[in-house]
Amino acid sequence: MKLVLTGVTGAAGIQIFRQAVLDAAITKITVLSRRALPSWMDIPENDKTEVIVLKDFLDYPSDLPARLAGHDACIWALGKSSVGLSDEEYTRITYDYTTHFVDSLQEAGTKDKTGEPFRFVFVSGEGADPSGKSNVKFARIKGMTEKALFDLPPSSNINASVMRPGYFFPFKASDRENIRSRTARSMDCLMTPIMKTILPSMYIPIEDLGLFAVEAAKGRWSDEKLFPNSRMRELIKASRTLENQQ
Known part of the structure; x- marks a missing residue:
């Protein structure tokens, strides 16, 4: 299975990245990042990860969408x-970053792909409001993004x-020191x-979050949205x- 990851230097993303590296079912990981991955990241050594640095998540290199559409899923x-x-x-x-990625996939060929659909797992947050009525910025805009994803037609594949x-927090000391401010750590x-x-x-324990995201990307619980x-x-x-029990 080929997987695209974004946000891997964040608290959720770094744990998802580690879980994906350790999962034998995932043979290729393509990381989209705004910068080179920092040296403090404690990622298991592997030969299945490719990091693509994007200066602008709204302006992909011309060949990138087709390469990404050849993957099976994205978290x-x-x-x-x-x-x-x-x-x-x-x-x-x-x-904008999220919908541009999804639109680019469709233009690059996911809608013409046969077999299993491309699985897109969006990490939102409790309190998101797809109705767009919330006065809270986080809730309204996360919810607006959720709605755009749920409104994708079947033809998008x-x-x-x-x-x-x-609520979750990084469990590794190096993650906490580099991801969280001193106030946030307190x-x-x-x-x-x-x-x-x-x-x-x-x-939710961060280990459970990482495991859940990877399993969802692999198609587990695909009957739920x-x-x-x-x-x-x-x-x-x-x-x-x-x-x-097994």
Whole structure:
């Protein structure tokens, strides 16, 4: 299986990347990144990863869409906090980058592809509002992106699904130091035990998030389109229970 990944230097994306590298069913990983991957990333050594640096996620090299359309799936974890960004900036990063990728795939041939559809897994977040009525920037624009994906016609031959993880944090020290600010790290120490005990349905261990994303990209649970945090945890728990019984 050939997989496209974005956002691999973020808290969710880096764990998804590690999980994909360790999965024997995935034979090729193409990482789209805005810059060369930093040296602090602790990724298992492998020979199946190719990194493509894009200066602009709205202006692909002419040969790239066809190369990407030859893959089987994409996990789109690219994103940024909406804090401090204008609506225009956050829309460009969240909505425009995502829909440009999907549109480029269709133009490059996914709609003419026979057999299994291209699977597109979008990492959204709890609170996203596809109705577009929310006054919260994150909820409105993430929701708008979800709606665009769910509105893809069958003729696109793209099977889009959406993950809405709740609270999570990097478990490796090097990840925390390079991804989270000092303030965010302090909040993680405070929030994690609270979320685990008081609101467990809104918390997900980062390892479970990574595993869920990769399994979804492989076509597991393909009869479902939207995965709230509680549903993700439920499915992962059921999967582990089944494995332990075998």
